[in-house]
Amino acid sequence: MTTPARTRPASQWQLIVRRFTKHRVAMFCLYILISLYLVSMLAPYIAPYPRDEISLDRSYVTPMQTSKIGTFHVLGTDHIGRDFFTRLIYAARVSLTTALTVVTISTIIGVTVGLIAGYFGGWVDNLVTRFIEFISTFPTFTLLLIAGSIILQSEQAIPIPEILTKIFSFLMAINEREARQVVMIVVIFVLLGWTGVARFVRGMVLSIREQLYVESSRALGGSHIHNMLTHVLPNAMPPIIVAYTLGLSGTLVSESALSFLGFGIQDPTPSWGNMLSFANSYMFNYPWMPLVPTLPILVCSLAINYVGDGLRDALDPRVQTEVRREQRDALLAAIRERSKS
Amino acid sequence: MATFLIRRLIQMVIVLLASAIVSYALLYLAPGGPTTGLRQIQQGGRNSITAEDIARIKARFELDLFLPYRFTRWLAGFPSGPITIGGQTFFADTPAGCAIPGQVRLRYPDGTSEIIEEGCEEYVTFADLADRRTSRGIIFGDFGNSQVILRDRPISVLIESRLPYTLQLMGAALFISILIGVPLGIYSAVRQYSRFDYVMTTVSFVGSSLPTFVIGIICILIFAIAAKEAGLPYLPPGSAVALSDYTVPWIGTVESESTLDRLLHFIMPCGVLVFVNIAGYSRFIRSGMLEVLRLDYVRTARSKGLRERTVVLKHALRNAILPFITLLAGVFAELFGGAAITEAIFNWPGLGRLLVDSIERTDYTVAMSLTMVSIFLLLLGYLITDILYSVLDPRIRLS
Numbered sequence: 149m150t151t152p153a154r155t156r157p158a159s160q161w162q163l164i165v166r167r168f169t170k171h172r173v174a175m176f177c178l179y180i181l182i183s184l185y186l187v188s189m190l191a192p193y194i195a196p197y198p199r200d201e202i203s204l205d206r207s208y209v210t211p212m213q214t215s216k217i218g219t220f221h222v223l224g225t226d227h228i229g230r231d232f233f234t235r236l237i238y239a240a241r242v243s244l245t246t247a248l249t250v251v252t253i254s255t256i257i258g259v260t261v262g263l264i265a266g267y268f269g270g271w272v273d274n275l276v277t278r279f280i281e282f283i284s285t286f287p288t289f290t291l292l293l294i295a296g297s298i299i300l301q302s303e304q305a306i307p308i309p310e311i312l313t314k315i316f317s318f319l320m321a322i323n324e325r326e327a328r329q330v331v332m333i334v335v336i337f338v339l340l341g342w343t344g345v346a347r348f349v350r351g352m353v354l355s356i357r358e359q360l361y362v363e364s365s366r367a368l369g370g371s372h373i374h375n376m377l378t379h380v381l382p383n384a385m386p387p388i389i390v391a392y393t394l395g396l397s398g399t400l401v402s403e404s405a406l407s408f409l410g411f412g413i414q415d416p417t418p419s420w421g422n423m424l425s426f427a428n429s430y431m432f433n434y435p436w437m438p439l440v441p442t443l444p445i446l447v448c449s450l451a452i453n454y455v456g457d458g459l460r461d462a463l464d465p466r467v468q469t470e471v472r473r474e475q476r477d478a479l480l481a482a483i484r485e486r487s488k489s
Numbered sequence: 490m491a492t493f494l495i496r497r498l499i500q501m502v503i504v505l506l507a508s509a510i511v512s513y514a515l516l517y518l519a520p521g522g523p524t525t526g527l528r529q530i531q532q533g534g535r536n537s538i539t540a541e542d543i544a545r546i547k548a549r550f551e552l553d554l555f556l557p558y559r560f561t562r563w564l565a566g567f568p569s570g571p572i573t574i575g576g577q578t579f580f581a582d583t584p585a586g587c588a589i590p591g592q593v594r595l596r597y598p599d600g601t602s603e604i605i606e607e608g609c610e611e612y613v614t615f616a617d618l619a620d621r622r623t624s625r626g627i628i629f630g631d632f633g634n635s636q637v638i639l640r641d642r643p644i645s646v647l648i649e650s651r652l653p654y655t656l657q658l659m660g661a662a663l664f665i666s667i668l669i670g671v672p673l674g675i676y677s678a679v680r681q682y683s684r685f686d687y688v689m690t691t692v693s694f695v696g697s698s699l700p701t702f703v704i705g706i707i708c709i710l711i712f713a714i715a716a717k718e719a720g721l722p723y724l725p726p727g728s729a730v731a732l733s734d735y736t737v738p739w740i741g742t743v744e745s746e747s748t749l750d751r752l753l754h755f756i757m758p759c760g761v762l763v764f765v766n767i768a769g770y771s772r773f774i775r776s777g778m779l780e781v782l783r784l785d786y787v788r789t790a791r792s793k794g795l796r797e798r799t800v801v802l803k804h805a806l807r808n809a810i811l812p813f814i815t816l817l818a819g820v821f822a823e824l825f826g827g828a829a830i831t832e833a834i835f836n837w838p839g840l841g842r843l844l845v846d847s848i849e850r851t852d853y854t855v856a857m858s859l860t861m862v863s864i865f866l867l868l869l870g871y872l873i874t875d876i877l878y879s880v881l882d883p884r885i886r887l888s
Contacts, residue, residue, distance in 0.1 A: 285864055
């Protein structure tokens with residue numbers, strides 16, 4: 149007789165992944181987002197026309213039509229004859245990369261600050277919370293507008309190390325002068341964005357650090373860094389991940405809103421927001437025009453939110469009963485196997 | 490309670506002062522302002538502008554004063570001239586600013602040269618300040634003068650002309666969305682997992698994840714452009730009143746600036762705001778209700794034999810609505826500040842668009858005034874909600 153095959157209980161993360169993959173809509177949205185980003189990464193190879201090629205002979209071409217000079221445009225052309233499809237995928241690269249970098253950096257800063265403030269408490273915590281409270285009294289959007297207008301008028305408003313502009317111009321397939329401006333936008337968003345993450349991480353850490361397992365690790369002589377990184381942080385991770393996804397769509401939307409109002413990324417550099425703001429002024433003669441840049445904003449913000457929703461369901465400790473049920477089912481199955489043999 | 494109030498008020502003043510300093514400094518850094526473009530005029534033609542002209546314009550807008558004095562004069566109207574104590578004047582000759590900056594020509598080794606402002610040729614003294622008009626300071630309700638939009642006229646005139654539009658739009662939108670959003674949230678929580686709940690959560694999910702400008706543009710495309718082309722009654726796409734009379738199918742001729750005209754212009758921006766707000770509010774109320782409905786005291790109420798209606802509306806709702814009050818802390822600031830993006834899309838002449846315009850046209854005194862008022866109202870909102878919270882929820886003691 150052979151020993152019964154022992155089913156190894158699934159780890160927490162495996163369960164989470166399993167639960168997430170069951171969420172059909174979220175999975176579908178995740179695929180859409182990934183493929184969109186891949187397409188935008190391949191922009192120089194896919195794009196049918198050069199990004200900024202202006203030609204008045206083919207302006208205002210309706211989608212799926214051929215222009216007077218015989219060029220075909222899937223999504224039409226804008227008021228100066230630039231191909232919408234080409235610009236949209238380049239813009240995807242700019243807009244998505246901006247959102248990703250902003251949220252990644254501000255999450256890293258926010259988590260670090262929140263972790264330190266919440267874990268140590270005392271005057272560190274006091275200082276950090278006061279500072280965060282102070283920053284959050286400012287109307288964020290107003291500050292974004294002001295900062296946007298400042299960097300619009302002077303290129304040297306924020307000193308940016310050259311290496312950063314080089315990295316961004318590579319990531320977004322834009323030249324360094326354009327990259328400089330985008331980096332400044334990223335900096336502004338990060339400066340205003342990290343406080344929210346820090347505040348809520350701090351709140352979570354405050355309750356986690358009182359848990360028994362953290363206390364016992366402390367009693368066993370674990371260093372502060374060890375405690376924070378191996379006990380506190382992993383337990384705070386699920387909500388951070390959800391906040392990360394939701395922050396992604398938030399940043400994407402506010403960046404497009406800012407560019408839409410004319411204070412964000414400026415015209416030769418394509419971004420969904422500034423494309424929309426141009427298309428918007430021709431909406432009465434060419435009603436299809438604003439729809440073209442609206443569509444990716446709409447799809448992306450919805451898709452990211454659905455993914456966030458799916459993640460929340462998969463990570464939410466309140467659905468723990470489901471984990472329990474799965475574990476119980478697995479155990480019962482193992483017992484039945486044994487009784488059969 | 491009294492000590493709490495006093496402490497909070499002191500805190501409020503400190504935060505307000507600090508944010509005034511920060512935003513003033515930020516806008517001080519910003520280029521632009523009333524002297525923009527003067528250099529270009531200077532280049533060409535007979536009406537060339539001299540350094541004295543620029544100095545005069547700068548003096549008019551106080552741009553020639555040193556930053557600390559500019560700030561205190563803007564904030565509290567001080568100093569308004571040399572200080573007089575017992576008939577004796579002090580600081581009369583102390584420089585308070587620089588009227589005409591000195592110019593230095595730098596010659597580089599490669600033959601090029603550059604003119605750089607360095608030092609000061611003519612100072613503004615405290616004695617000069619006495620002859621100038623002085624605003625009473627923003628903390629005493631004097632916003633000062635607009636620099637670009639209404640060149641040299643009081644900002645309060647500008648705000649007064651825009652405020653009614655914003656109050657109208659934001660007030661109606663808030664009122665309607667609370668009136669609809671709260672019951673929807675309650676109903677959807679009570680009937681959790683029903684078809685209604687499913688539709689409701691999906692719609693509000695979409696509503697709260699789409700940006701307002703996307704919803705706004707789609708609305709204009711459908712209700713203004715497509716409806717007009719289809720010969721159906723359409724809504725005007727923008728601004729608050731029409732410039733001339735127009736005809737709408739089924740309704741007939743709409744007179745410009747009539748009540749009907751105003752109403753038609755009002756529907757779309759208000760509708761977009763209501764939709765977005767309802768999406769947020771109903772989600773908020775729904776999750777709050779779901780949490781409360783699970784609690785023991787609700788079960789107790791049911792087992793006592795109370796009607797479901799009473800249980801939900803009297804027992805559960807009271808607790809579920811509490812967090813909603815915190816959400817309303819920003820209401821005052823919102824009522825005043827308006828919705829910048831919605832107003833921009835629908836060309837609504839409110840304060841939100843004024844803010845965008847003032848920043849775009851580098852009229853920084855206007856932007857500053859608007860920012861300061863909204864920060865003040867936001868802080869006030871926080872204070873009021875804290876007090877309200879303690880009144881409504883006896884478990885919370887203010888200390």
